[in-house]
Amino acid sequence: xxxxxxxxxxxxxxxxxxxxxxxxxxxxxxxxxxxxxxxxxxxxxxxxxxxxxxxxxxxxxxxxxxxxxxxxxxxxxxxxxxxxxxxxxxxxxxxxxxxxxxxxxxxxxxxxxxxxxxxxxxxxxxxxxxxxxxxxxxxxxxxxxxxxxxxxxxxxxxxxxxxxxxxxxxxxxxxxxxxxxxxxxxxxxxxxxxxxxxxxxxxxxxxxxxxxxxxxxxxxxxxxxxxxxxxxxxxxxxxxxxxxxxxxxxxxxxxxxxxxxxxxxxxxxxxxxxxxxxxxxxxxxxxxxxxxxxxxxxxxxxxxxxxxxxxxxxxxxxxxxxxxxxxxxxxxxxxxxxxxxxxxxxxxxxxxxxxxxxxxxxxxxxxxxxxxxxxxxxxxxxxxxxxxxxxxxxxxxxxxxxxxxxxxxxxxxxxxxxxxxxxxxxxxxxxxxxxxxxxxxxxx
Amino acid sequence: xxxxxxxxxxxxxxxxxxxxxxxxxxxxxxxxxxxxxxxxxxxxxxxxxxxxxxxxxxxxxxxxxxxxxxxxxxxxxxxxxxxxxxxxxxxxxxxxxxxxxxxxxxxxxxxxxxxxxxxxxxxxxxxxxxxxxxxxxxxxxxxxxxxxxxxxxxxxxxxxxxxxxxxxxxxxxxxxxxxxxxxxxxxxxxxxxxxxxxxxxxxxxxxxxxxxxxxxxxxxxxxxxxxxxxxxxxxxxxxxxxxxxxxxxxxxxxxxxxxxxxxxxxxxxxxxxxxxxxxxxxxxxxx
Numbered sequence: 001x002x003x004x005x006x007x008x009x010x011x012x013x014x015x016x017x018x019x020x021x022x023x024x025x026x027x028x029x030x031x032x033x034x035x036x037x038x039x040x041x042x043x044x045x046x047x048x049x050x051x052x053x054x055x056x057x058x059x060x061x062x063x064x065x066x067x068x069x070x071x072x073x074x075x076x077x078x079x080x081x082x083x084x085x086x087x088x089x090x091x092x093x094x095x096x097x098x099x100x101x102x103x104x105x106x107x108x109x110x111x112x113x114x115x116x117x118x119x120x121x122x123x124x125x126x127x128x129x130x131x132x133x134x135x136x137x138x139x140x141x142x143x144x145x146x147x148x149x150x151x152x153x154x155x156x157x158x159x160x161x162x163x164x165x166x167x168x169x170x171x172x173x174x175x176x177x178x179x180x181x182x183x184x185x186x187x188x189x190x191x192x193x194x195x196x197x198x199x200x201x202x203x204x205x206x207x208x209x210x211x212x213x214x215x216x217x218x219x220x221x222x223x224x225x226x227x228x229x230x231x232x233x234x235x236x237x238x239x240x241x242x243x244x245x246x247x248x249x250x251x252x253x254x255x256x257x258x259x260x261x262x263x264x265x266x267x268x269x270x271x272x273x274x275x276x277x278x279x280x281x282x283x284x285x286x287x288x289x290x291x292x293x294x295x296x297x298x299x300x301x302x303x304x305x306x307x308x309x310x311x312x313x314x315x316x317x318x319x320x321x322x323x324x325x326x327x328x329x330x331x332x333x334x335x336x337x338x339x340x341x342x343x344x345x346x347x348x349x350x351x352x353x354x355x356x357x358x359x360x361x362x363x364x365x366x367x368x369x370x371x372x373x374x375x376x377x378x379x380x381x382x383x384x385x386x387x388x389x390x391x392x393x394x395x396x397x398x399x400x401x402x403x404x405x406x407x408x409x410x411x412x413x414x415x416x417x418x419x420x421x422x423x424x425x426x427x428x429x430x431x432x433x434x435x436x437x438x439x440x441x442x443x444x
Numbered sequence: 445x446x447x448x449x450x451x452x453x454x455x456x457x458x459x460x461x462x463x464x465x466x467x468x469x470x471x472x473x474x475x476x477x478x479x480x481x482x483x484x485x486x487x488x489x490x491x492x493x494x495x496x497x498x499x500x501x502x503x504x505x506x507x508x509x510x511x512x513x514x515x516x517x518x519x520x521x522x523x524x525x526x527x528x529x530x531x532x533x534x535x536x537x538x539x540x541x542x543x544x545x546x547x548x549x550x551x552x553x554x555x556x557x558x559x560x561x562x563x564x565x566x567x568x569x570x571x572x573x574x575x576x577x578x579x580x581x582x583x584x585x586x587x588x589x590x591x592x593x594x595x596x597x598x599x600x601x602x603x604x605x606x607x608x609x610x611x612x613x614x615x616x617x618x619x620x621x622x623x624x625x626x627x628x629x630x631x632x633x634x635x636x637x638x639x640x641x642x643x644x645x646x647x648x649x650x651x652x653x654x655x656x657x658x659x660x661x662x663x664x665x666x667x668x669x670x671x672x673x674x675x676x677x678x679x680x681x682x683x684x685x686x687x688x689x690x691x692x693x694x695x696x697x698x699x700x701x702x703x704x705x706x707x708x709x710x711x712x713x714x715x716x717x718x719x720x721x722x723x724x725x726x727x728x729x730x731x
Contacts, residue, residue, distance in 0.1 A: 091577025092584055338575055339562040362565050422567035429572050
């Protein structure tokens with residue numbers, strides 16, 4: 001039987017899963033952490049602490065502001081050194097709380113035992129509240145506040161919960177490690193999310209370059225309402241719209257969300273975080289980060305406290321190789337290069353990728369040769385060559401008509417282009433401008 | 445044979461005449477009456493179609509001039525006061541005079557003053573670089589050097605200097621149309637009053653961070669120390685957000701502020717060098 005996959009577009013970059021199969025290693029605590037107040041989509045959280053305050057692990061240090069927002073907790077115990085602007089992976093200095101690490105003092109109500117707390121008697125509204133309080137956001141990288149995604153808008157119904165165990169970006173292996181080592185907890189988290197959403201059916205999608213994960217998850221899910229489905233490897237299968245299409249053959253309408261076809265998608269990491277938040281009272285204070293690269297001495301999957309400087313991760317992975325030219329925050333397809341290692345790990349940090357000089361440098365851009373390879377690989381059915389030209393000429397209104405807001409920024413177009421045109425960069429610029437136009441229109 | 449030719453000619457002439465008559469009546473029926481003055485005013489405009497006036501093309505600006513009650517915000521920066529006076533005389537109106545302006549690049553972050561700490565390898569446009577990060581030198585307000593301003597200029601009045609990695613305005617060609625001002629994602633370029641001999645005095649920095657932070661990446665940053673503000677005899681300097689600003693309308697080009705600045709952030713352009721006082725020792729030697 002041929003494995004399922006999404007039908008439109010996609011590319012097959014080499015997988016380079018150098019850190020696959022490596023056990024999760026808990027990273028030693030740094031001396032100071034810098035915790036930004038905006039690690040999620042939506043409004044930044046409001047800082048509650050001041051310089052000199054003592055904080056505990058799991059303590060609320062910044063509060064959700066507005067509907068699409070969430071809480072930020074301290075990942076360490078110690079003294080607040082500064083509440084100021086610090087450089088983060090956005091490329092600019094942003095408001096953050098700097099804490100000097102002192103000891104390991106946890107908030108009392110957090111369950112720190114290794115016991116698997118299986119069932120929750122809480123109802124869906126209480127579950128959503130706990131998820132908001134714990135500051136849970138989508139850990140696949142989009143960092144959308146999870147409690148908002150669990151709220152089904154009026155007039156729509158949720159039928160399926162889909163768990164994204166695909167991890168389609170080359171090099172990244174954090175989700176794979178979680179599915180292997182924390183299988184029971186992930187599974188319990190899926191059940192928490194199902195209850196929070198109010199659905200009876202769930203499917204876990206895993207690409208078949210992770211046969212051990214598929215096997216393990218299937219064992220745990222056996223006999224339950226949760227299906228585990230292996231998928232043919234293709235990028236960007238982890239895109240939620242692509243995953244919905246691959247697993248259920250349902251197409252999310254243009255400009256819509258998966259809930260429009262009765263589905264909500266969450267990353268496996270988010271499922272684990274939901275378990276910890278709801279069943280163990282543990283807010284989101286750490287995550288698994290893959291540190292990898294061909295020249296790197298020790299590619300690893302580290303369990304890292306939020307706010308740890310990336311320089312420490314690189315140091316513990318064997319140090320910065322001499323031939324490193326680019327350090328990418330995220331994966332090679334959608335990630336962004338860093339200009340300094342002095343930036344903190346945040347909720348959305350899935351991986352750090354060190355690329356050597358030969359591979360890192362972009363080729364010089366040339367003219368479009370109208371080969372339409374970009375159109376063929378676009379999983380959303382867009383025309384990247386056209387969108388780039390429109391963006392170059394600042395024809396943003398036309399870009400909106402050409403559905404640029406449907407772009408999931410997967411990078412397949414830039415990857416494929418034989419003229420090395422930076423398609424995704426221009427499209428991202430266009431999306432930002434069109435976003436401004438749309439917000440201005442709403443405000444009128 | 446000649447009969448065929450004759451009939452052919454007659455048929456074609458008949459069709460042609462019929463078409464001509466139909467076209468004449470259609471043209472009359474659908475004729476657009478335009479104020480003939482619009483053509484006249486358009487003739488007086490520079491025909492650059494640069495958008496500097498804020499209107500899409502010279503013809504549209506001519507229409508606006510003819511139809512508008514008030515000429516309050518209407519000005520052609522390329523043609524300047526001469527063109528506006530001509531247009532005014534054609535329409536029996538009064539033109540509002542404006543002091544000529546010139547584009548000024550307010551960043552002096554050369555590689556010598558503002559060392560580069562990384563290399564940008566992305567799409568070669570300032571708009572994209574700006575959306576990604578602070579830049580190759582770390583200053584979030586500094587020039588990114590990709591030349592969006594150069595690409596925007598339709599008068600060939602701005603070029604990138606490869607040594608300083610900063611844009612340079614050619615004063616003679618600049619029409620102050622504002623295209624480069626709009627193109628710069630960091631708002632580094634400002635339209636300032638044009639002075640005699642193209643003399644300029646301005647703060648070549650727009651960084652609003654605290655001085656201590658800004659000095660970490662640039663040695664010619666404005667730190668907001670207020671020394672220039674205190675010495676200006678004409679109250680032309682204002683301080684806001686750790687940044688000094690010299691109002692080009694109020695500035696009398698006295699140059700008192702220039703030596704006051706501890707970081708040399710204030711630039712004086714096209715001035716003769718200040719006369720030096722003769723040392724007593726020198727006078728002795730010459731005797």
